[in-house]
Amino acid sequence: MTPEIHLHVLASGSKGNAALVEGPGGLVLVDDGLSRRALLGRADELGVDAERIVGVILTHEHSDHVGGLTVFCNRFDGPLFATAGTAGARRYLAELPFELVGHSDEFELAGMRVRTFPTSHDVADPVGLRFSTEDDALGFCTDTGELGDEALEALADARILALESNHDEHMLATGDYPSYLKARVAGPTGHLSNAQAAAALEQLVGEDTETVVAMHLSQENNRPSVCVRMLAAAVGAVVGADEDGRPEARAPDGRLTICCAAQDWPLTVW
Secondary structure, three states, rough: OOOEEEEEEEEEEOOOHHHHHEOEEEEEEEEEOOOHHHHHHHHHHHHOOHHHHEEEEEOOOOHHHHHHHHEEEEOOOOEEEEHHHHHHHHHHHHHOEEEEEOOOEEEEEEEEEEEEEEEOOOOOOOOEEEEEEOOOEEEEEOOOOOHHHHHHHHHHHOOOOEOOOOOOOOOOOOOOOOOHHHHHHHHHOOOOOOOHHHHHHHHOOOOOOOOEEOHHHHHHOHHHHHHHHHHHHHHHEEEOOOOOOOOOEEOOOOOOOEOOOOOOEEEEEO
């Protein structure tokens, strides 16, 4: 694939989520669980001009994904996209001028074709996203307890795959969460585990896939090193570290890289 789409993860985790998908026609903000100051600061840290944001898409209504949107919209007049369930789930969201999309829909934004697909989370009507041009594609899916057939089809063989790998199953089972929360996280409307993400990679990584970004890692029930090691094993990649000493893995032929997004530092994938 010819690189035309880039991913800038500003934050990923239970304390706040926001990502910028950069296409030929500008930037798309996917979720906004950050303060305006934090969002702009992290974009600037990556050398990304947030003034180039031309649209916003919400995946679902949990506060760590939407908590910063109202303030952001005070100085933004571009289109906002969400499903009807997401847009109506909170009073402050219902007051915003969303363009409603279905959970199996397609539309144009920032020079990209955006495809939505249903995910499985304990909210009104959540979606994952596939961004594509004629020569490039990016799959984006977090906050889901399982991947259905439509999700698997939409995410397959994207050049950049941003996929939830929330928790290590053993760490969750033996950790300090109360039983009801362990059951929620591990359940079909909770979050993908490292093992689930690894199993999915066997279907999703194709000839065009160059980078897998593990998303929404739990700070209590996961570690980047644990996550990368399990994902790497699924695709025959070799575990090592990036130039900053953070865990990553590469395929022996160098064509595929696996890395982790984080709550506390931004990340760009070109």
